[in-house]
Amino acid sequence: MRKWLLAIGVALGLSALAQTGKLEIFSWWAGDEGPALEALIRLYKQKYPGVEVINATVTGGAGVNAKAVLKTRMLGGDPPDTFQVHAGQELIGTWVVADRMEDLTGLFRQEGWLQAFPKGLIDLLSYKGGIWSVPVNIHRSNVMWYIPAKLREWGVTPPRTWAEFLATCQTLKRKGLEAPLALGENWTQQHLWESVALATLGAEGWANLWSGKLKFTDPKAVAVWETFGKVLDCANKDAAGLSWQQAVDRVVQGKAAFNIMGDWAAGYMSTTLKLKPGTDFAWAPSPGTSGIFMMLSDSFGLPKRAKNRQNALNWLKLVGSKEGQDTFNPLKGSIAARLDSDPAKYNAYGQSAMKDWKTNRIVGSLVHGAVAPESFMSQFGTVMEIFLQTKNPQAAANAAQAIANQVGLGR
Amino acid sequence: MRDRITAFLVLLPSLVAVGIFVYGFIGQNLWVSLTDWGKNPAQALALRPELRFVGLENYRELFSGLVDVRFRQSAVNLIFFTLFFMAGSLGLGLLLAMALDRGPKGESFFRTVFLFPMALSFVVTGTIWRWLLQPQGGVNVLPTLLGLPPLSFPWLTTREKAFVFDWNDLPFFTAIVVGLILLYLGWQAHREGEKRRRLWSLLSGGVLLLWAFTLGRNTPLLPYPEPHGFSLALVGVILAAVWQMSGYTMALYLAGLRGIPVEVLEAAKVDGASEWQTYRHVIFPLLAPITLSAMIVLGHIALKIFDLIFAMAGLDYAPTDVPAIYMYLLAFRGNQFAKGAAIGILLLLLVAVVVIPYLASQLRKEVRR
Numbered sequence: 001m002r003k004w005l006l007a008i009g010v011a012l013g014l015s016a017l018a019q020t021g022k023l024e025i026f027s028w029w030a031g032d033e034g035p036a037l038e039a040l041i042r043l044y045k046q047k048y049p050g051v052e053v054i055n056a057t058v059t060g061g062a063g064v065n066a067k068a069v070l071k072t073r074m075l076g077g078d079p080p081d082t083f084q085v086h087a088g089q090e091l092i093g094t095w096v097v098a099d100r101m102e103d104l105t106g107l108f109r110q111e112g113w114l115q116a117f118p119k120g121l122i123d124l125l126s127y128k129g130g131i132w133s134v135p136v137n138i139h140r141s142n143v144m145w146y147i148p149a150k151l152r153e154w155g156v157t158p159p160r161t162w163a164e165f166l167a168t169c170q171t172l173k174r175k176g177l178e179a180p181l182a183l184g185e186n187w188t189q190q191h192l193w194e195s196v197a198l199a200t201l202g203a204e205g206w207a208n209l210w211s212g213k214l215k216f217t218d219p220k221a222v223a224v225w226e227t228f229g230k231v232l233d234c235a236n237k238d239a240a241g242l243s244w245q246q247a248v249d250r251v252v253q254g255k256a257a258f259n260i261m262g263d264w265a266a267g268y269m270s271t272t273l274k275l276k277p278g279t280d281f282a283w284a285p286s287p288g289t290s291g292i293f294m295m296l297s298d299s300f301g302l303p304k305r306a307k308n309r310q311n312a313l314n315w316l317k318l319v320g321s322k323e324g325q326d327t328f329n330p331l332k333g334s335i336a337a338r339l340d341s342d343p344a345k346y347n348a349y350g351q352s353a354m355k356d357w358k359t360n361r362i363v364g365s366l367v368h369g370a371v372a373p374e375s376f377m378s379q380f381g382t383v384m385e386i387f388l389q390t391k392n393p394q395a396a397a398n399a400a401q402a403i404a405n406q407v408g409l410g411r
Numbered sequence: 412m413r414d415r416i417t418a419f420l421v422l423l424p425s426l427v428a429v430g431i432f433v434y435g436f437i438g439q440n441l442w443v444s445l446t447d448w449g450k451n452p453a454q455a456l457a458l459r460p461e462l463r464f465v466g467l468e469n470y471r472e473l474f475s476g477l478v479d480v481r482f483r484q485s486a487v488n489l490i491f492f493t494l495f496f497m498a499g500s501l502g503l504g505l506l507l508a509m510a511l512d513r514g515p516k517g518e519s520f521f522r523t524v525f526l527f528p529m530a531l532s533f534v535v536t537g538t539i540w541r542w543l544l545q546p547q548g549g550v551n552v553l554p555t556l557l558g559l560p561p562l563s564f565p566w567l568t569t570r571e572k573a574f575v576f577d578w579n580d581l582p583f584f585t586a587i588v589v590g591l592i593l594l595y596l597g598w599q600a601h602r603e604g605e606k607r608r609r610l611w612s613l614l615s616g617g618v619l620l621l622w623a624f625t626l627g628r629n630t631p632l633l634p635y636p637e638p639h640g641f642s643l644a645l646v647g648v649i650l651a652a653v654w655q656m657s658g659y660t661m662a663l664y665l666a667g668l669r670g671i672p673v674e675v676l677e678a679a680k681v682d683g684a685s686e687w688q689t690y691r692h693v694i695f696p697l698l699a700p701i702t703l704s705a706m707i708v709l710g711h712i713a714l715k716i717f718d719l720i721f722a723m724a725g726l727d728y729a730p731t732d733v734p735a736i737y738m739y740l741l742a743f744r745g746n747q748f749a750k751g752a753a754i755g756i757l758l759l760l761l762v763a764v765v766v767i768p769y770l771a772s773q774l775r776k777e778v779r780r
Binding site for chain 1: 449450451452453454455456457458477478479480481484545546565567568570635638724725726727728729730739740741743744745746747
């Protein structure tokens with residue numbers, strides 16, 4: 001029996017076939033994102049047909065359920081071979097500081113990824129001399145979406161700064177548009193906040209906030225909350241009950257003029273709503289952030305004591321390769337993290353994002369795990385709550401700083 | 412003797428299992444809640460985390476820490492939710508039972524219909540009611556059936572509050588409530604002629620009230636006022652919960668009503684009692700034990716509520732937060748295991764306050780038998 005298998009292996013001349021065993025991939029990609037993951041797994045099976053792939057998906061947006069399951073498994077000493085995680089501090093502040101991950105710097109060198117990925121991204125993935133996960137895709141957080149035809153109808157142009165935005169908002173309100181900015185549930189409000197903060201603080205100040213050089217209680221950081229409060233006055237009051245898709249729907253239906261959302265909104269509008277990017281709907285960097293690309297990235301890491309380490313390493317190689325990224329991303333609606341990916345495979349929005357990805361200054365997103373550890377992120381919702389209840393910028397700033405001290409932000 | 416040994420051996424496995432998996436883990440949870448597990452991210456998820464004993468620090472932070480405002484809001488929410496949920500379920504259940512007790516046509520049909528919601532899980536109930544309470548649909552368009560303009564109440568998303576009070580006044584209000592209860596107990600003792608109980612109740616109640624009105628407001632928990640109150644976004648959740656559980660109380664009450672001997676009712680009639688008087692002085696007192704057991708069941712459901720709110724408003728919306736949800740968020744999203752454990756212990760204590768007196772009275776009854 002074994003001879004027979006060996007014979008086939010030699011006959012096919014594939015050294016990869018020698019690779020057997022299992023590979024368990026843990027992720028939260030189900031539903032719309034499922035096909036992209038499956039395509040990547042198919043590619044893996046082509047290369048390593050001897051490996052049995054276990055697709056351990058736990059459903060739930062942004063991994064809310066998956067992360068709890070992952071924690072239980074890791075604490076119980078049963079780590080998956082590789083797992084999906086938002087690249088950056090979400091991984092570093094949770095698993096790397098706890099000494100649970102393997103350093104992948106060797107793999108990055110070996111595969112030439114230090115040149116393939118932009119430096120800003122490598123910086124976000126690095127901590128204490130190591131690089132800790134392989135990014136498979138890039139999403140942009142600071143994008144403003146609108147319908148060009150509607151804006152022409154109302155006689156306004158996409159605002160370039162938040163001051164301009166507030167003026168436009170007043171104009172639209174006078175024209176009878178009750179809430180010019182469409183806003184959704186809790187996390188989309190935080191998403192809006194990070195765009196306002198990036199514009200107010202600039203790329204430098206934003207980075208300093210997360211390295212601990214700029215305090216939340218600094219007048220510049222308090223000013224973020226002041227602007228944010230004014231921007232909220234332009235938004236719908238029933239936000240808490242809307243999903244991000246329903247908020248996008250408001251813009252599409254003409255009940256609102258703008259929505260600030262990550263570029264998965266482009267996938268939603270072009271794939272689900274069948275709108276044509278660039279003509280039916282359009283986009284701009286969120287006010288005051290042109291030239292800055294606020295990124296988030298899904299990535300895969302290698303937990304220590306993974307049962308099938310070599311298979312997991314092969315998976316990571318595939319995830320970081322040009323072929324892997326160009327298979328995955330057009331289906332997922334994101335762009336490749338690599339700089340050498342093929343633009344022809346992407347739609348109009350994807351191509352414009354790829355251009356910005358190569359030329360813009362790169363910073364990380366707060367809400368999507370790039371710049372702050374989970375312990376900060378999960379309590380930032382409380383800060384938002386304090387602000388929404390009191391409308392007091394100083395109170396929110398104090399609470400944010402208290403949490404930052406508690407979790408040792410930037411240490 | 413052999414019988415005893417056999418009995419003991421048969422019971423032993425479950426005794427051991429309960430000892431480890433219930434009381435052992437409660438003990439472990441209590442220990443975790445007294446440590447700093449989660450404060451230091453490097454230790455939170457380490458293979459062998461080093462836990463330091465910090466005493467009651469976690470509890471102190473929950474009640475008076477700067478960033479745990481959400482816990483306090485959730486605690487206030489829980490109290491209001493429990494009160495209104497119990498009152499609503501008991502009231503509606505009693506009304507339905509009284510109506511059915513008169514034996515209307517199709518009684519068994521209605522009985523089944525009213526009991527049906529109880530067969531659903533809270534997640535299903537929550538999903539249905541979330542649709543019904545959409546701002547632009549469901550309940551809000553009901554008036555249009557009568558040609559009226561639709562309502563625009565944002566059931567689950569309003570930030571309005573009623574009965575707002577300052578958290579710093581919590582010791583003050585607690586002292587008054589406990590003091591008044593003690594005074595009431597003292598008055599009862601006086602009527603029953605128990606002198607020692609009277610003395611102690613009156614004394615401690617008096618001291619508490621005296622403290623409340625002299626120093627009670629001078630010991631703020633927080634350096635600034637923090638308003639909390641009954642979040643109106645909970646009204647929708649309470650509606651759904653009452654809808655689900657009132658069938659159950661109806662069934663209990665109906666059984667109770669049917670169990671009242673006809674002779675008693677006839678005796679009341681012979682004595683010339685009006686219908687209301689019969690209810691007030693004969694039927695309701697006989698239903699009291701049923702009300703008590705219903706309150707126990709509803710009370711512990713209310714204290715543990717999680718899935719209904721999860722399905723209706725999600726985990727992240729603070730105005731509908733309850734401690735169970737905040738515990739989940741702290742432990743499994745924020746890696747604050749010690750603080751999560753502290754909330755778990757607080758919830759356990761609350762449930763114990765509801766359940767233990769009931770268990771004790773049941774046990775006493777059984778012993779008497």
